[in-house]
Amino acid sequence: MTVAPKREAYDVVVIGAGPAGLAAAATSAEAGLTTLLLDENVGPGGQVFRAISSTPVTDRNQLGADYWVGADLVQSLRASSAEVIHRATVWSLDRNLDIAVSIGGASAFVKAKRVILATGALERPFPIPGWTLPGVMTAGAAQTMLKSSALVPDGRTVMAGQGPLLWLLAAQILRLGGRIDRILDTTERGNYFAALPHAFAFLTSPYFAKGLSMMREVKAKVQVVSGVTELAAAGDGQLASVSYVAGGKRETIPADLLLLHQGVVPNVNLAMAAGIEHRWDDLQLCWSPVLDASGNSSVAGIAIAGDGAGIGGANAAVVRGRIAARAAVEALAPAATAKLAPMAMLRADLAKAERGRVFLDALFRPAPQFRIPAGDTIVCRCEEVTAKDVLDSVAIGATGPNQLKAYRRTGMGPCQGRLCGLTVTELMAQARGKTPQEIGYYRLRAPVKPITLAELAAVPKTEDDIKAVVRG
Amino acid sequence: MFRRSEQDKRPQVQIFVDGVAVAARQGDTVSAALLVSGQDARRSTAVSGAPRLPYCMMGVCFDCLVTIDGVGNRQGCLVPVAEGMQIEIQKGKREIGK
Numbered sequence: 399m400t401v402a403p404k405r406e407a408y409d410v411v412v413i414g415a416g417p418a419g420l421a422a423a424a425t426s427a428e429a430g431l432t433t434l435l436l437d438e439n440v441g442p443g444g445q446v447f448r449a450i451s452s453t454p455v456t457d458r459n460q461l462g463a464d465y466w467v468g469a470d471l472v473q474s475l476r477a478s479s480a481e482v483i484h485r486a487t488v489w490s491l492d493r494n495l496d497i498a499v500s501i502g503g504a505s506a507f508v509k510a511k512r513v514i515l516a517t518g519a520l521e522r523p524f525p526i527p528g529w530t531l532p533g534v535m536t537a538g539a540a541q542t543m544l545k546s547s548a549l550v551p552d553g554r555t556v557m558a559g560q561g562p563l564l565w566l567l568a569a570q571i572l573r574l575g576g577r578i579d580r581i582l583d584t585t586e587r588g589n590y591f592a593a594l595p596h597a598f599a600f601l602t603s604p605y606f607a608k609g610l611s612m613m614r615e616v617k618a619k620v621q622v623v624s625g626v627t628e629l630a631a632a633g634d635g636q637l638a639s640v641s642y643v644a645g646g647k648r649e650t651i652p653a654d655l656l657l658l659h660q661g662v663v664p665n666v667n668l669a670m671a672a673g674i675e676h677r678w679d680d681l682q683l684c685w686s687p688v689l690d691a692s693g694n695s696s697v698a699g700i701a702i703a704g705d706g707a708g709i710g711g712a713n714a715a716v717v718r719g720r721i722a723a724r725a726a727v728e729a730l731a732p733a734a735t736a737k738l739a740p741m742a743m744l745r746a747d748l749a750k751a752e753r754g755r756v757f758l759d760a761l762f763r764p765a766p767q768f769r770i771p772a773g774d775t776i777v778c779r780c781e782e783v784t785a786k787d788v789l790d791s792v793a794i795g796a797t798g799p800n801q802l803k804a805y806r807r808t809g810m811g812p813c814q815g816r817l818c819g820l821t822v823t824e825l826m827a828q829a830r831g832k833t834p835q836e837i838g839y840y841r842l843r844a845p846v847k848p849i850t851l852a853e854l855a856a857v858p859k860t861e862d863d864i865k866a867v868v869r870g
Numbered sequence: 871m872f873r874r875s876e877q878d879k880r881p882q883v884q885i886f887v888d889g890v891a892v893a894a895r896q897g898d899t900v901s902a903a904l905l906v907s908g909q910d911a912r913r914s915t916a917v918s919g920a921p922r923l924p925y926c927m928m929g930v931c932f933d934c935l936v937t938i939d940g941v942g943n944r945q946g947c948l949v950p951v952a953e954g955m956q957i958e959i960q961k962g963k964r965e966i967g968k
Contacts, residue, residue, distance in 0.1 A: 438929055438948060439948065440897075440899070457877065485948070503941075520926070520928065521926065531921075532912050535927070536927075538928060540872075543872065543906075546902065547899075547902045548875040548877060548878040549875070549905070549906055551871070552871060552873040574877075635912070665930070779933065816931070817926075817931050850941075
């Protein structure tokens, strides 16, 4: 099923079919703009609404009401005139709003008047000893399989880390009859005090009651160890045990599966490759794009909506998608805005959806020892570079992530820094006594996902392209 | 490591992993089908030969790389299974042309 885009140019191209992208594409198309939605996955939903149109988990209570909200978003999109292509991997976006997308092993090119990036988030790297062992995965990975294939953990299962997703996943695994032996909570004790000033907004947000009831549901069935300050996975070619320190006491437990999670961070690769300015966010400890109130970035015509704009959760992502799309409509077809919700109403919706977020950010701020590894712990999974390797390179003159590539190839493997970038920035910042903002990030370039040379060679060439490289 | 929930009523799809027939379900990704298959699906890395299994299942970590129908380095977590699909577990570096 390889369907190329129907047109060469669109008013609006939305990249990513998660909550923000679904809402943005539906809004833009409702206003009558020619709209294309490109998404890498098999079906709509992104991560939070993964497999919303196809999940075998049909008992609605098991995945929860917040999941099924996604079905309404998909319905609105399908009722609109937006063109949607799945299994479409955008590998280039530039300042001219030219987009290259790989579909079924061949590349297509489209031009947009406005681009809305809704590429969402990924799980923050969790570089502990042994995190590359088979049997160690992210919590999100287990949730992806639970939603799309109704798979549940079967062997001795340990979950470790912190944040709302960890508890949601634990509840879902238990509801589907899966196994969890122990939950290791790495939330720092001091975070409770740091979060306290923001507690009122949280207590009056919908997160509070839901979060509390989910934690109760899980704690009734699983042993939870809080205040975990050290964590390591071990095994010979396969996870065999997890060891941890809590309250100064070390314990080692046998395990077949370890699910790690310490929050999510914006997926910056496509946005950075397009040249969009990002700044280090000291609260969320990640790179976030510099945006105006409508999501417009430093590159004219490109807006960012959803968690790629800074982590705000699914509800905020939907509203940010609508805001970015409305701003596009205001720019391209002002008369059509009459059909859409007024901006003031959308901004009020956003404020409501973001309520309680600062509390969560402060409470679930990951501890330094789980972000900045030491010794033989692998930092770059692709090139198998350890924390010690990085520090040795700093000692002989590597100044930042881009120089480090020449020393160690960090970030140059297939994942293109997605699983090591934040770690490398923070590790080098600490080693050099600088801020992450001063240290910077990898210079990202197209193709932002690997494509074959055969696909690249098959790209149609103009007369000028050929003249540029052929002599005589 | 994982098992299927009884409520899953999706039709079966037969795939082959290094020539061995494996029952997957319609809508599984290649990586999900491998993880629940009971087969040893560990690839070995191009750098040190260390064993790996998928880590993120959402297209970012590239630890799910497999050869699918003769094409190497595909992200198994993004490709849905299809009847008769031939999967090869990758050991070490890819060869040119694969």
